[in-house]
Amino acid sequence: MPPKENKSTGSQEGQISQTTKISTDALDDSGGQISETTKISTDALDDSGGQISETTKISTDSGGQISKTTKISKTTKISKTTKISTDPLDDLEAQISKTCCIYPLIPSEDRSCCIYAVPETLIEINGKKAYQPRVVSIGPYHRSQPQVMAMEKHKVEVLSLLLHRKKFGLDKLLSITRPLVAEARKCYSKEMNLESITDHNDRFLKMIVVDGCFLIELFRKADKQKLFEFNDPLATMAWAVPYIYGDLLLLQNQIPFFVLERLFETSKMPGESNAPLSLLALRFFNKVMQRPNQVIESFTFSRNQTVPFHLLDLVRSSLLSPHLEPSKKNEGNTQTCRLIHCISKLRRAGIKLELREADSFLDVKFRKGKLGNRVIQMPNITMDYHMKSFLVNCLAFEQLHNSRSKQFTVYANFLDCLVNTAKDVDYLCDQNIIENYFGKDGDVVLFINKMGKDLAFDDDQFYLSQLFKDVDECYRNKCYVQVASFMRRYFNTPWSFLSALAALFLLVLTFLQTFYTINP
Known part of the structure; x- marks a missing residue:
């Protein structure tokens, strides 16, 4: 009996193919075995965009028993590609309009941005470790990194003790700081990081309050003879203090100085020292920079000097001097x-x-x-x-x-x-x-x-x-170089000087001997 094949195709939201194959595997007189296999595959997509395939197998043995096996498989494949252009040339007019709105003829010195994400070119030269904190994150750029998470709990504990000492709630402190949020956000150059932590619950506001109060309390503690008391929440993190000095002077690890000043004035206690925040901060960093105390104590910001943008700018400015300005x-x-x-x-x-x-x-x-x-x-x-x-x-x-x-x-x-x-x-x-x-x-x-x-x-x-x-x-100057070379060769050390002096003395004696020999 010759093989028989029947193929039919149809479509319903796709293509359906059916193949029937009947084969005789034995002689007719011996009641041979007949098998029939029907395979139906559906390439149509269902409502979810999935692919459905069905396979039916019918087997008939010599005893007349028929068995049928049906296998249905579904594969769901969803593919969505959205292409977003990052080339400013694709929408040049909108880019120009946006830039004009952000910088409407404002002089560069008046712009608020001062806490920058370090570009890759500088990171390639000096390495990532030069710009990333080791133990404490200040501001939005590094707060999700694992190495700084241990300090986050301690910062909240420090804030809690400050509120308890000041005897007012968190809501009051947030309301005092809230007017600074818009200006503070302008200080950061990388807005994508800020958007990830800024939502309807004012997480950005809470971040600058927690970080700012931590810094202020740290400076106050450092101004005392003993850095941490026995029950201080930072006592268990005393090992991290050497790293904190470096972390607080990273460009990407800053909050605006005007936020710190507002929190400092708000959290002052009656009878507290009248030392300004800038002086407390410089005393803190001087524990590792080791400059003379009189230099630190005499440092103040006069009306002719600019207010620092952040702690890095504060310490940097304290090392500048007007007489170091370029000569005219x-x-x-x-x-x-x-x-x-x-x-x-x-x-x-x-x-x-x-x-x-x-x-x-x-x-x-x-x-x-x-x-x-x-x-x-x-x-x-x-x-x-x-x-x-x-x-x-x-x-x-x-x-x-x-x-x-x-x-x-x-x-x-x-x-x-x-x-x-x-x-x-x-x-x-x-x-x-x-x-x-x-x-x-x-x-x-x-x-x-x-x-x-x-x-x-x-x-x-x-x-x-x-x-x-x-x-x-x-x-x-060739003349000066020759003289310098001679002086370096013969008068650089006491031994070379003595050798040159002895040679000169012998030269004089030889001259006198020759002179008196000719003129006895």
Whole structure:
């Protein structure tokens, strides 16, 4: 009996195919086995967009028994693709209109944004760890990271104790701070993070209140002789204090300073010290920066000075000085020297470096001595984890915020010029200009060269322009370089001086002997 095939197709919201195959597997006279298989597959989509397939198998054996097996399978596959363009050119008119609404001819120094998300270009140079907190998150950028979650509970406990001491509820504190929310949100450059924590329950408001009260209470505790009492909620986190110093000076880990001031004034107790918040904060950070107390105590913000944007800007501003502003001697001079040679080459040219006392390590001077000495005078700077984090984040802030001076940027460029090898760092350490807590001199070289990479600043922000010009002129003065080379070779050490003196003495004796031999 020949095989028989029957194929039919139809459609109902799709395509249905049916195949029937009958085969004879034995001889007719022996009552052979007959099997029939019917397979129905439905490619139609149901209401949910699923795919349904049905398979029916009918078997008939030689005894006339018929068995039928039906298998129905359903596969649901939902595919939805939405393409959102991020290219500003696709809707250029709307982008221009939006920008004009955000910045309606407002001078750059009046714009509120001051807490920036560090761009990837800077992260690639210095690494993520330079900009991420280790134990405590302040503000919205890092609050969901696992390493800071342990401190969140302690921040709430600190707030609870403050409210208990002040004897008013959380609602009152929130209502006092609420008018600042709109301005505070403008301070952040990365709005997508803020939207994820801002909802109808005022979570952003609660965040700045919790974080701000934590900072204020921390500064108050640090102003006492004993940092934590026995029952203090932060007593169990005393091990984290060294890391907190660094975390609170990260650019991405800030809240606006005007929020801190409002919370500070609101939470003051009768009889509390009249010291301003800025002074309490500087005293706190001075425990690791180790500056003279009189420098900290004398620091105040006069009417001519700008109010800090946040804690990083506060500490940074305390190291600036009006006399460090760019010199006006070379105004109109189109050529500005931005590069000088490394320490090894400067020393061969007779230019030395020495330690000088100053309130800020930014206060670098160049001195020309009466005897032809040329000396770069530099204040001491400590190279450790805290200073590394502070410098890197100050540079990021200056690069992103144009209304602030670029003194840290210029200083980083200056260090990058001076230091090329471990010998340069070793010389600075010998002169007590650098205190190296990194370990190896090579680590300091690597950090300084990374820190000084791809920095941008204008000529009118170059406060060391005169120093660079004077150093470069001395280096290019061939007469001075020859004299310096001679002095370095023969008078650099007492032994070389004695050797030169002995040679001169023998030369004089030889001359006298020859003279009296000719003229007895």
